[in-house]
Amino acid sequence: MVLIIGAGIGGLTLALKLHSLGVASRIYEAVPKIKSLGVGINILPHAMRELCHLGLEQDIALNSVETQEVQFFNRFGQHIFTDNRGRFGGYEWPQYSIHRGVLQSILLEAVIQRLGHEAVVTNHRLIDLKQTETEVQAIFEIAADKTSQVKVLGDVLIGCDGIHSTVRRKLNPKNDPLVYSGITMWRGVTKWPGFLTGATMIYAGWLQTGKVIAYPIEKADVDGNQLINWLCEFYCSSQKGEGDWGKPGELKDFIWSCDEMNFNWLDIPAMIKRAEFIFEYPMVDRNPLAKWTKERVTLLGDAAHPMYPRGSNGAGQAILDAVDLAKRLSSKVMHQEALELYEHERRPRTTEVVHANRTVPPDAILKEVYDRTGDKPFDEIEDIIKRDELELIANNYKTIAGFDRTSLET
Ligand SMILES: Cc1cc2nc3c(=O)[nH]c(=O)nc-3n(C[C@H](O)[C@H](O)[C@H](O)COP(=O)(O)OP(=O)(O)OC[C@H]3O[C@@H](n4cnc5c(N)ncnc54)[C@H](O)[C@@H]3O)c2cc1C
Structure with missing residues (x-):
């Protein structure tokens, strides 16, 4: 046993x-x-392959969103890179965003x-x-x-x-x-009109000034609203809390960091202000x-x-x-x-x-652009960083974590 x-x-x-x-x-x-x-x-996809083998894909697909792509932006809402995901990226196995x-x-x-x-x-x-x-x-x-x-x-x-x-x-x-990274994040969910493809995950900004990640975790209702999972994170001077997933957070402690991220396809601060609840979590791990x-x-x-x-x-x-x-x-x-x-x-x-x-986290792309632009808007992303280099950075993380396409084809 x-x-x-x-x-x-x-x-x-x-x-x-x-x-x-x-x-x-x-x-x-x-x-x-x-x-x-x-x-x-x-x-x-690496984990989905195993859950598919266990016969769970149908239940997961019914209760989640099949992720199409990850789009990266600077804090001014300028597009940097799109990374197609799961089957939309040519994988045999899907990627799902789920509660x-x-x-x-x-x-x-x-x-x-x-x-x-x-x-x-x-x-x-x-x-x-x-x-x-x-x-x-x-x-x-x-x-x-x-x-x-x-x-x-x-x-x-x-x-x-x-x-x-x-x-x-x-x-x-x-x-x-527990080892604190120096980064604290605030997380929550908001029922909000779907944005971009309705199955897009976005990363915007960088940790010095505030970074936001958002993606839908439920299909759209009849009014086109989806449950959007969001998180906002940045470097903090000291650690608060011990890695409790249920610790409540307060809007005033972080909303200023993304106050200007009102893009024409998503008003991030407005969405966050309508959250059903907020959690605060210090980014911790152990050696x-x-x-x-x-x-x-x-x-x-x-x-x-x-x-x-x-x-x-x-x-x-x-x-x-x-x-x-x-x-x-x-x-x-x-x-x-x-x-x-x-x-x-x-x-x-x-x-x-x-x-x-x-x-070298999956969003190292954002740091690269932040450093090269000195946190200023750019005219053309190609002047700052070439697509090959962006792909290289994105693929490096996938290989380490074991979800690059080549590893999953074996
Ligand atoms: C309440 C909760 C909320 C979370 N929310 C998020 C989130 O929003 N986003 C995110 O990315 N990750 C979240 N996580 C972490 C995420 O689930 C894990 O990082 C990941 O899924 C790895 O799962 P795991 O099975 O190793 O650990 P977990 O999913 O953390 O599961 C550990 C389980 O062990 C149980 N347990 C703990 N101590 C004992 C004990 N002494 N005896 C018996 N049982 C015990 C816990 O109650 C829990 O059910 C959360 C974890 C928890 C417990």
């Missing part, structure tokens, strides 16, 4: 993939009820349908674990009654318990703090670990490699981890060896993504 700690994107995908390969698992989740939390995320909670619900429903209700045990917060030569013991606290504990035995235990992972802390008790696995226990997703939430890779890398680990656990090798082989494959790859998100 594989004990999976955490019913987030990684844990649920792992249970589905293990089931498809004939391996028994059970998920233990801390919260009493799994609610539709978070805002928008993108499922890139995180909706994706989680789709995965959860699939787990319950395929594995049964008993496969997801809520209200169980892992507080400790012990290992012997033959098994692993997980110790849970029951949320409603903190005095009672439950002990469960399994063959292996996989920590899919997110950026504040208890499993990671148990394996690496020392010196593993990559030298080891994920200890005997019968390993880490997956944000627990293994928390990364800055840029480049749409948090969920994507968790999905790729889950598929790789499930394949290893279903193979003929011993459990411990399966975990080691998984770590051997996935740790170097995800370490590269953690570093890329710190140094």
Whole structure:
């Protein structure tokens, strides 16, 4: 029995993939009820390939927007570059923009349908674990009654318990703090008239003065309105908060940074001011670990490699981890060896993504133009930077994160 700690994107995908390969698992989740939390995320073609193999594309397509392109602008609304995405970019696999909670619900429903209700045990917060030569013991606290504990035995235990992972802390008790990037972001969703293709993701501005990302995560209603996911981010002098995805944010703390971004096809400040709610999130990660696995226990997703939430890779890398680990656990090798082989494959790859998100993120194009223009409007983008160079920068990130077209054709 594989004990999976955490019913987030990684844990649920792992249970589905293990089931498809004939391996028994059970998920233990801390919260009493799994609610539709978070805002928008993108499922890139590398992760979509795996979700398609799991038979989930139809449900995802019905409840999301198939992303056509990413358009980059400076803060004056001047167009820099268009990057066609998913099938619109010649990939075999699509890219979808979706509410995180909706994706989680789709995965959860699939787990319950395929594995049964008993496969997801809520209200169980892992507080400790012990290992012997033959098994692993997980110790849970029951949320409603903190005095009672439950002990469960399994063959292996996989920590899919997110950026504040208890499993990671148990394996690496020392010196593993959150690392603040110096960037804070404010995020939210607004029902707003669709813009550009109605399936376009935009990046505008740069971090010195304020950068905005916006994309629709629901199809248009009869009035042409869509649920738009937006985020606004910039360099801040100090970190506030500890990476709590649910921390409320305030308009006054950031709206000035995008006040002039009223483009003729989208009035960004007006859209943000009509948000249903605002979250504030410091862009944090942790330094990559030298080891994920200890005997019968390993880490997956944000627990293994928390990364800055840029480049749409948090969920994507968790999905790729889950598929790789499930394949290893279903193979003929011993459990411990399966975990080691998984770590051997996935740790170097995800370490590269953690570093890329710190140094050469997917929107490095915007920094390049910001630096070369001195944050001034340009006459022709070709005078500033050639298309070949823009493509090179965009493709560099895709290759590191494993979603360049060539890698996905194999
Ligand atoms: C509430 C929430 C909102 C989020 N919102 C966004 C967002 O808007 N945009 C974005 O890009 N990313 C968001 N994320 C992060 C994003 O989901 C992850 O980066 C990515 O999907 C990787 O998934 P994961 O499965 O590794 O971790 P997560 O999706 O974070 O899932 C971890 C799960 O483990 C559970 N857990 C934690 N500790 C324990 C424990 N001790 N015992 C048992 N269970 C435990 C958590 O409750 C959670 O369900 C959010 C995460 C959470 C938990």
